[in-house]
Amino acid sequence: MKQEQQWVEDASKGDGEAFLTLMKQYKLDLYRTALSYLHDEGEALEAIQEVTYRAYKNIRSIKQPAYFKTWLIRIMINYCNDQLKNNRRMTVNDELLNAYGISENHSEMELKDAMQGLDERSREILILKYFHDLKIKDIAQAMQCPEGTVKTWLNKALKMLRDRLDEKGGSLNV
Structure with missing residues (x-):
């Protein structure tokens, strides 16, 4: 380092x-x-x-x-x-499926559709947190906002993604 x-x-x-x-x-x-x-x-x-x-x-x-x-x-x-x-x-690759821990009953298309339905900030936070494994403080630094705000946005983004996937008949295992 x-x-x-x-x-x-x-x-x-x-x-x-x-x-x-x-x-x-x-x-x-x-x-x-x-x-x-x-x-x-x-x-x-x-x-x-x-x-x-x-x-x-x-x-x-x-x-x-x-x-x-x-x-x-x-x-x-x-x-x-x-x-x-x-x-x-907006498309998603197989690596992103694994990064999100999506259960095998989700197709790539379901995740793609669910991610497309999210706003830009939510997609960005989810990718930074689960695809790049960044810590909340690093995400806050990148987005130039308080850590508490990032936590709130992350929780909302996960809930929105779960809700969208549940509508398709599956669940998110994060």
């Missing part, structure tokens, strides 16, 4: 090698995030390229090196949300 913070500090001072090291470290997390939102390998790879560019361009703006991963994933989520708004589609 300490070495990562040093890489972030070095990258923010213009060290390209430190930046590349950080990007290599988080490329799988970025890919999974992009794939969970965009559900297309080509679009996910394109998203990684764009997010790498945006992160490199704005690395000097990072305030706390300890939150680099959260900052980077937030850039990816914002990019994906922009793409979804442009494309008007």
Whole structure:
């Protein structure tokens, strides 16, 4: 962790090698995030390229090196949300099914439909918490709001997802 913070500090001072090291470290997390939102390998790879560019361009703006991963994933989520708004589609991959612990009687289509029915903030919180396994405090930092607010939003998002899945005849095991 300490070495990562040093890489972030070095990258923010213009060290390209430190930046590349950080990007290599988080490329799988970025890919999974992009794939969970965009559900297309080509679009996910394109998203990684764009997010790498945006992160490199704005690395000097990072305030706390300890939150680099959260900052980077937030850039990816914002990019994906922009793409979804442009494309008007939301899909979910098999990895997301496993991340949510959805029982086997749920099809990917049921989860996709249930997730589409949620507002953007709810989808984002669920993905950060259960797909990226971020802690409440890290989500609060990324969303720039109090931890209590994140807990409230998370509970509401889970309830909405459960209700939507129950309407389809199953349940959520989170």
